[in-house]
């Protein structure tokens with residue numbers, strides 16, 4: 001096995017050299033020195049960070065440039081997610097993505113505005129062919145911004161494989177960022193596991209990792225592991241709490257790569273070069289989900305479940321599950337590294353205490369647990385639950401109730417795909433009714449609901465208890481940068497706060513003298529705004545209409561003089 005280890009190390013060293021020496025012709029999307037506030041693969045809620053965040057000096061409005069020749073293949077405007085975003089397809093089979101823009105430039109800007117006007121909708125998505133909007137490397141395409149789910153001005157930049165749409169690590173393609181800082185190891189956890197890589201409930205142990213004069217260590221260079229972590233069905237596995245840093249920034253970054261070895265056998269390796277959008281949610285299986293959500297600790301597991309399809313594991317021996325016996329002592333060697341070859345290491349002995357192994361033959365009885373590889377269907381005259389295979393990451397307590405209250409699983413447990421929920425209404429349901437799920441924080445989450453006969457149907461990304469609710473309240477609309485009583489204004493931009501308390505704002509339109517004008521919406525801060533054009537002066541009749549998902553409508557009217 002030692003040859004195997006050396007071979008792997010050589011590959012990764014050669015790999016890194018090859019990458020830094022390969023000539024890539026991309027130019028920078030910005031005309032300021034490139035600095036990042038987040039790298040590719042950083043652990044986020046329900047997804048890996050699929051690009052890099054380039055700093056924009058803390059401001060909006062910097063010109064964004066096409067990084068290579070190609071054509072604009074797609075553009076989208078949304079109050080959520082990427083906000084205003086441009087996709088450019090390049091002849092080399094790579095697509096570059098520029099998100100959270102504040103505005104588009106040139107012909108693209110007029111095409112988007114034309115489509116918005118035609119569809120009378122702020123939210124549009126347009127696909128283009130090669131002939132529509134060709135671009136040359138260095139063409140100005142947009143202005144940087146803070147739209148969508150962005151919480152501070154920056155450019156979220158991605159490279160994608162055009163064919164598969166897999167996100168590629170942009171720092172492997174010639175975007176140079178100075179980095180002399182090695183990853184920082186903060187803690188380690190050991191788990192009792194089944195052969196499938198499932199965690200055995202209640203059997204894990206956290207050990208703090210300290211940085212000393214001679215590198216990282218755990219107390220006594222030894223982790224003592226209870227004898228019953230050893231099972232007849234699997235073994236043990238480790239996760240490492242580790243973050244990375246780059247020069248000139250205090251932001252933590254995500255880990256690029258790692259090699260985990262037990263007794264000279266390489267058990268598990270990570271190298272985050274590409275992530276598919278279909279798989280990115282498997283981050284909930286890759287990280288220690290409870291540590292992340294409860295303790296804000298970023299653990300990367302050095303083992304995986306059978307179902308985890310992520311393409312970031314460059315080696316996986318037996319899923320990283322290490323078989324052990326009571327009394328065994330293993331020499332453990334962990335190495336975490338970044339793209340520039342900066343690395344941090346941790347070595348210790350893992351000692352399985354002598355004593356009885358966990359003899360339980362059925363850790364997860366099927367009457368009590370759901371399993372990741374199975375599908376489920378429950379139905380009576382009041383409720384129906386439909387669960388597809390590959391919904392759960394781990395064996396999951398059923399917590400099923402089909403009478404009186406309707407629940408399935410625990411709201412704290414993440415799932416990979418939506419479950420279908422159908423509830424029968426005791427009275428004839430109307431468009432004002434919707435299904436809601438109680439979330440981990442105790443909040444009610446409204447679900448997009450369809451109604452057929454007496455039945456309400458919704459897809460839910462949350463487990464928990466489900467109920468039928470009624471929304472008869474319209475959104476509220478209130479001027480934000482002017483007063484309800486103003487008769488005139490010199491403001492070029494008018495903003496309103498629009499709040500929907502129960503369900504979701506689905507429609508928002510502004511009419512001036514009966515004519516639709518563009519009203520932009522920022523979901524994260526619950527406001528809409530109108531930028532008036534130069535020739536919009538004099539006295540006008542404004543009508544703002546806000547509608548929620550249950551069809552409750554608020555009409556806000558005002559006569560105002562634009563000065």
Ligand SMILES: [Zn+2]
Nearest residue numbers: 038052053156
């Ligand atoms: Zn980002």
